[in-house]
Amino acid sequence: MDINLAPNGTFMAQQAATGMNIQAAGQWAFVPQNQMLQLQGTINGFQPFMLGIIVQGQRGNSYFGVGTDGYPYLCMRS
Numbered sequence: 001m002d003i004n005l006a007p008n009g010t011f012m013a014q015q016a017a018t019g020m021n022i023q024a025a026g027q028w029a030f031v032p033q034n035q036m037l038q039l040q041g042t043i044n045g046f047q048p049f050m051l052g053i054i055v056q057g058q059r060g061n062s063y064f065g066v067g068t069d070g071y072p073y074l075c076m077r078s
Helices: none
Strands: 002-005 010-017 020-031 036-043 047-059 062-067 072-076
Touching (some): 047 072
Antiparallel strands (some): 002 010, 020 036, 047 062
16 A cells, blocks of 8 residues: 655545555644544545554664554665
C-alpha cells in the first residue's frame, strides 16, 4: 500500500493486491500523546473506514507500529 499524507491533513492511498486495485482517500491526524496515526475516509469512494496505527519506534527512515486492526505496519518516508 502506498499512502501520501499531505501537510493539510488529507491523504490518498492505493493498494494493489490479488489483481484488485483499491483506492482510499480522507483525513489523517497524529496524536503525540499516544503516538497514534489516525486515518479516516472512504475506500473506492463509498465504503467508510477508520484505522489507527500506534507508532512504536523508528529505524532509520522507517517507522513501525501496530494498527487497531491487529496488523503490523511499516511506514517508510520518501
